[in-house]
Amino acid sequence: MNKKIIAIVSVLLLAVLVYWGYSAFIAPKGEEGKKQVTIHVVISKENIDQKFEYTTDHEFLYDLLKEKEGELGASFQTYDFGTMVTGMMNYVADESQQEFFHIAVNGEDATTGPQEIPLKDGDVYKFELKNW
């Protein structure tokens, strides 16, 4: 049993080490201070194409979306792997129609969810309803 306890403790220590390495070197880091950003929402089927300019101290996109949830008509769904944007301008993407909100940062496809997208001064975050 002692051998097993040593093995389990070793594996847990290894996990802590990996967690520290991830937090220190890999995890996205936000920028402190005031930033001026644009949220652009496009829902073609509802004839919605609207831009919102915000000055914010938040470091990540999700925090800004949460703060402006009412104005942006945003809704979210939390999964094991993070929180996803499921609605904008009070329109909720219909999964049965293969709809989702595609996020682009300055025209480039975002590869992470809003919780990992850092806010940068002058950036444009576009939410467009698309089909997968």
Next chain:
Amino acid sequence: MKNMKPRDIALIALLSASITAGKFVLSFVPNVEIVTLLFIVYTVSFGLKRSLLVSVVFATTEILIYGFSTWLIGYYIVWPVLIIVTWLMRNRFKSEFGYAAIAGIHGFAFGAFFAVFESFFYGWAYGFAYWLRGILFDVVHGVSNYIIVLLLFKPLARIVKMQAERFFAAVN
């Protein structure tokens, strides 16, 4: 599958159901699962062919439950790979530490495998980002797999082997 007997078909159905149920039981804890443990124990207890068929039924059941998506296709590869590796290594392992190592590596590599798989559909940049953002989940998966198999493999394998002998004695 011309050598399949009714008892094997019944057994495969039962084992598949137990794995699906096992997945549901722990589905509220992200990336902590007993599916890996069950596949390892079943491979050692019931053999390669039956376990591979169980993995096919399990993957198909997942698609029926969650609907079709690209990551579910990966299930047809990732579980059979675990079964084949377990089968090939079974005679070399003298204790549960070897199986725990396989389970740990399988859990830790789970995200990397699906990242490569997703890359075929959405590009390498997406795959790399997918893997990076999931690293911590992979660590939880690998560590929990290691601990679960280390602690539960021996007692569970003993019970399952005993029941397997009873099952085959009863139906033969």
